[in-house]
Amino acid sequence: MQTVMLEMAIDTSVDSLGPCRVPSPYRYQRFTADSERVLYDGDAGRVSERLRAALPVTSFEAAGPRADIFFDPANTKAAIVNCGGLCPGLNDVVRAIVNGLYFTYGVKRVKGVRYGYAGLNPALGLAMQELTPEAVKDIHQDGGSFLGSSRGPQPVPVMVDTLDREDIRILFCIGGDGTLHGAEEIHQEIKKRGLRISVVGVPKTIDNDILLCARTFGFDTAVGEAVESLRCAHAEATGTMNGVGLVKLMGRESGFVAAHAALAEGDANFVLVPEVPFALEGPRGLLQVLETRVRNRGHALIVVAEGAGQSLFPDSGRDASGNKKLGDIGVLLRDRIGAHFKARGLEGSVKYIDPSYIIRSVPANPNDGVFCQFLGQQAVHAGMAGKTGLLISSWANTFVHVPITSAIQRRKHLNPDGDLWRAVLESTGQPEHMLETP
């Protein structure tokens, strides 16, 4: 077994600022040892086969309060920053971090960085904001971002200057792929300078597509909101002759939101995701299959992830966060379906709904609320123990430390051969392949 545990396919060793010599003030004496590790559950938790075949399996350091910590709470000042687009639960994580620092460790100086990394660049004149349990008491009941957010990078040396000058000892970075790349660069710069500042990431992606993270906060809330839009689109489709409801959901590189929402709502006839290519034209293409469906049943419901069908567009460069600019597949489908119906003499209409801003700006639902609270608490435990360059991840009801570098190698994708996609195909009844040539 020992061998199995050491032969890792990816780097799972977490960086730290040094040995922990301060006894933890943690009230409930249930500590987690650095040696506790959690098997990585892979795509579907089926590590057993690897174990039986004596193949290496991956495990990560368990998150949790350490008996000894690195930072003396009395002398510690922490800061929290969140970047990128809105995501349900942002405020919950901020609140959980503030409460954890205050009540669990007695760290009384916590700063909120305004508007993402921009708030770490003095040139933009955004003063940090004092965060206390009183100040954050009710923020989890609000959607949006209490701290404010922004997209795009800021000069790393400038940001580290700010942290150093402000005497920040732990920086909590809540954000997605771009943010985590930034956090890693900040971590490297800190290391280079020999500063004793811990950088702890909390992964944020409403698409749920960060590698090595079975789940990210806000996803469950987003799916719940998306279901409402699907219901409305279904009502629109059935309320008119040959009506087509079309809903574009988030999912730049992965179709998790679209797949889950379609499964939950139960009326979708087509789910289009980035991981599964499809053609519009041809006898097996979407337009023909859709036309047949509508002629037979009088209506149809299509759910499309924003990153689906991008081969139908020319390359459009990248946005401020460094993400590939996407063609608007919702508008394209709306227009192409309308034109196709017209050409075929099928009187019908497409009702197109793009609910993105509505989905991402609502408060976290209770499930995400609990999850965010755990994420925040574990982030605090990691930071106080001097862990750095890591993010808090979760699977199988437990929380782990994952090196940021390991998580940002590439995105997580929906597996077209896995249980989730299979369930979608069963639920929709859509053809497995909608391509010009079989």
Place this chain on the structure above:
Amino acid sequence: MQTVMLEMAIDTSVDSLGPCRVPSPYRYQRFTADSERVLYDGDAGRVSERLRAALPVTSFEAAGPRADIFFDPANTKAAIVNCGGLCPGLNDVVRAIVNGLYFTYGVKRVKGVRYGYAGLNPALGLAMQELTPEAVKDIHQDGGSFLGSSRGPQPVPVMVDTLDREDIRILFCIGGDGTLHGAEEIHQEIKKRGLRISVVGVPKTIDNDILLCARTFGFDTAVGEAVESLRCAHAEATGTMNGVGLVKLMGRESGFVAAHAALAEGDANFVLVPEVPFALEGPRGLLQVLETRVRNRGHALIVVAEGAGQSLFPDSGRDASGNKKLGDIGVLLRDRIGAHFKARGLEGSVKYIDPSYIIRSVPANPNDGVFCQFLGQQAVHAGMAGKTGLLISSWANTFVHVPITSAIQRRKHLNPDGDLWRAVLESTGQPEHMLETP
């Protein structure tokens, strides 16, 4: 007083098929006499002044069950049609009519016309559907339209042929301005042919802009849903530097939805409605006022009715329902604000939400549910009594019969000098006039 009551500014006399000679089977012997009349409450219920000045006031025939009815329930067959766009409560009204016919009067033959007036044109091959209490038991819990709807007219003689051939004695028409025009034409054609078919309208407009109707069903639900979008837009606006949330709501000729939603949500800084013109440019135009607000406060929330600011567009003709095609004020504002901020070197962003399809396709809320039940019951009472060419209206907790011709003369508008708009101005703090020249 008698004089006062007779000197009416508008026609309030309701047409009927003939004297009522069949005793009503109505179980609760609380009948309404044709002579009962209800004062019209005008814009704000202030008829007192007219009374004091001995000026004529308007009253309408009270709705309610009559002691004697025109149609013998055993030999009566009724049909229900709904037309135009979706509106919360459509199914509730259908259900209430079916239940009222069955349980109150014992009329067991009720037909549902599929897809609006199209279902009365045999050329389209849409068979009517049997409606029973069992079939409609749960439809009020669904949004959309159980019967299906469509826009646009069908040939009136053809529709009346269908009614005659199918032996329909009461036609319930649920719909807006276009539908009611159609219902009036059907009524006139029936009269011309000397048929004994009653035509009873139930006014439907999510905009709440039908004349002589203090309230229309679905409006309250729509406002409630719109509030959710405003909350999201506010979260988007505050979650980013210099963020502007922009929500386009329904309201082709009137700003009732926009005004109520803004009042209920409480964060809007600008409400733009068709009844109050505004300029974009100039020192007192929207763009400059908005820029100032955003520079001072960091964010702003704009609510715009779809029919506002139409003078900014060229004339675009009319759609299938005969409604004026509107320029897309939401997209125009989004683009113009973005360009203005860019030109002024103000780094910010506009988050634009167009929730129309989401708002109109949800189930009716409890308040609208109760209202729809009353509308349906009163429509049944009117139809069974042989009243025709009328619609069911409501004000001051009572229901009345209004001749369709009187209600479709023109649309109802929000009064820029009334209580509602005053409350909006107080709540938003927006300037009373945003025009190029004062």
Place this chain on the structure above:
Amino acid sequence: MQTVMLEMAIDTSVDSLGPCRVPSPYRYQRFTADSERVLYDGDAGRVSERLRAALPVTSFEAAGPRADIFFDPANTKAAIVNCGGLCPGLNDVVRAIVNGLYFTYGVKRVKGVRYGYAGLNPALGLAMQELTPEAVKDIHQDGGSFLGSSRGPQPVPVMVDTLDREDIRILFCIGGDGTLHGAEEIHQEIKKRGLRISVVGVPKTIDNDILLCARTFGFDTAVGEAVESLRCAHAEATGTMNGVGLVKLMGRESGFVAAHAALAEGDANFVLVPEVPFALEGPRGLLQVLETRVRNRGHALIVVAEGAGQSLFPDSGRDASGNKKLGDIGVLLRDRIGAHFKARGLEGSVKYIDPSYIIRSVPANPNDGVFCQFLGQQAVHAGMAGKTGLLISSWANTFVHVPITSAIQRRKHLNPDGDLWRAVLESTGQPEHMLETP
């Protein structure tokens, strides 16, 4: 007509502190004159008959901003108190009053009285709280009471001493029957002492049973919440053999909540209200009728207002607010139905839901939110104009001033011969009379 207007059945003349000599700073110059009056719409808005018969009709002074006001804003200090049980919208009214005083009139000193009239009794040591627009910005999103509430009276001279000592010029009293009696006593004591303090009431009753008030805030929200409980009880009833769902709703002396909720939900088979007596036993009593229903259909849903069936209990005295202590009709019905079924060998079960605390503590829905905003604004206009001893009421889309003494004579009741109860009987199909002897 003049004669008609003067011959009033009840006192409609509003007291005031004196002539208004301060020009209003109101920004939108749309003032309401004291001479504007609004006809009282009675039970069903059918004043026409009275007019025709030359009988006296009642009208009230229209609410709204006056061109001249009594208090100089710069020297005015106001206080707000809310008493009695929780009611959705309490916080909305407080917020609207604060904003109206600040932004419309420039009154910057507004105090919140803590925990009802208790906060006006220095013996209890409850300091008043500073209210600013910033402090009340988001309180309308929360249920409960921001100020805190309490039941029961405090010594009137002590309370007036407090108002005088604190230099309060306008006291806004939000509350129900007991609170309004208290407000009237305060008003009389102020008058007796010759103080210049205005007392303005905002009627609060979730039961919607205050005389001369067509609608009170929170009622619509309460009905919406009650509908959820009815849905659950219906699910419980149908999910088991011979299941009876039983829901007790608020309504001490009136069945408005029960009637509306039953109409909105649509599954209730029995609605029991204080205004309509019923027997349990006997061939026409509830138990037998219910048993028959359950044997035929397998389940039943009963909605009972808390004040219904009180003749089944001995007299139990009065509570702290002076209200009659009610027997628990929900528990009685649950037990009696269970015993009856057992005695008759009918295997079934009663699922009893008492959702009162859940219903009354939620935030106001958008409809109530708008209504509260108007109430608050009109209360401010009345107070600034020196009106006193009045409450703000509303009907037919307008707002009026009603002398408190007129409103607290007795409670408003549901009319068993009116449209609402008729609709309930039609919707439930319950017998009109469930009495031991016909």
Place this chain on the structure above:
Amino acid sequence: MQTVMLEMAIDTSVDSLGPCRVPSPYRYQRFTADSERVLYDGDAGRVSERLRAALPVTSFEAAGPRADIFFDPANTKAAIVNCGGLCPGLNDVVRAIVNGLYFTYGVKRVKGVRYGYAGLNPALGLAMQELTPEAVKDIHQDGGSFLGSSRGPQPVPVMVDTLDREDIRILFCIGGDGTLHGAEEIHQEIKKRGLRISVVGVPKTIDNDILLCARTFGFDTAVGEAVESLRCAHAEATGTMNGVGLVKLMGRESGFVAAHAALAEGDANFVLVPEVPFALEGPRGLLQVLETRVRNRGHALIVVAEGAGQSLFPDSGRDASGNKKLGDIGVLLRDRIGAHFKARGLEGSVKYIDPSYIIRSVPANPNDGVFCQFLGQQAVHAGMAGKTGLLISSWANTFVHVPITSAIQRRKHLNPDGDLWRAVLESTGQPEHMLETP
């Protein structure tokens, strides 16, 4: 490794009716082999330690479609039964099973057993009901139980007679501990008789306390609903002087609902669960700690699981399902707190909410909806493959087959030394021990 996998602490081998010789008609050729196994993730997924120490770990057979199946779809008839109390998602599971049988395997004869095991006892005269995709199309949108449910056992031989006579080949049993015990007895009787009938369980417990099941359906929905009650109780507590909100939630033997709801809502000061004993009296008992909290902060919120504090009651026997009858801890706390406050001269009030019927009868939320769909599909795959005497369980994003006997040995409990309880203690700030003697 092989050794590790075989040395199991509990029985993990699933019974089956015989070898699978019918090729599966499954359309998407992604089959799961019987040899695929999933490691059991234990309390917190930390199997790594056992692996490192070469200790035995537990794994279960992976659920999923098999390449060969046992039953020929053309000749297969299946039945579905659900028993016990209502639980969100009951209808979703039924729907998923029906759809899976029809669309995935072409099994067209599916029967619904009415009112639990009672429907398998002909003496009660409850005919089975035909289940088709059309019949179950929308049932997932309703709470309650479409099939009806009941508590308590029926004679096992009689039930097996019914299955045999009706030619049922697969029986799907949805239910909790009692139901699963019944399913196991049915399975043993079938085995004894040598019948070829598969028995597949879907575990149902809103308490989430079935052993070897990381999650059961309805739990997430229940937590979400419970949060609403906590919000209301908090509003009640803060809205009055020295107010105590008290909410009793489900959890007969485990505190999962109470713990999650308290974490999600964020205002609870005390969470009382069956797994953690507490005293009422004494200087460290609940009453004194609560009094101190209320005196300091003016209000408090208590969440209590129904099975907590049972040592405060005498033993009361067992109910129809064989469950221990519980003392009503909610009522006891309400009364004892009230008496304690009175005795201490603390004027305050306890607002007690028991929302159980409201929580369990709502429709499943989207998260549970997706989960139920997977459960139903996997149950169908297991049944068609002739697996029997098993239930479908899930952890770590995958689904497994667990022998019923292994799951019903005892209940799953919240670990007072685990992450969940630790998070609760941190969130509430309540003392770790509230006992008479430390």
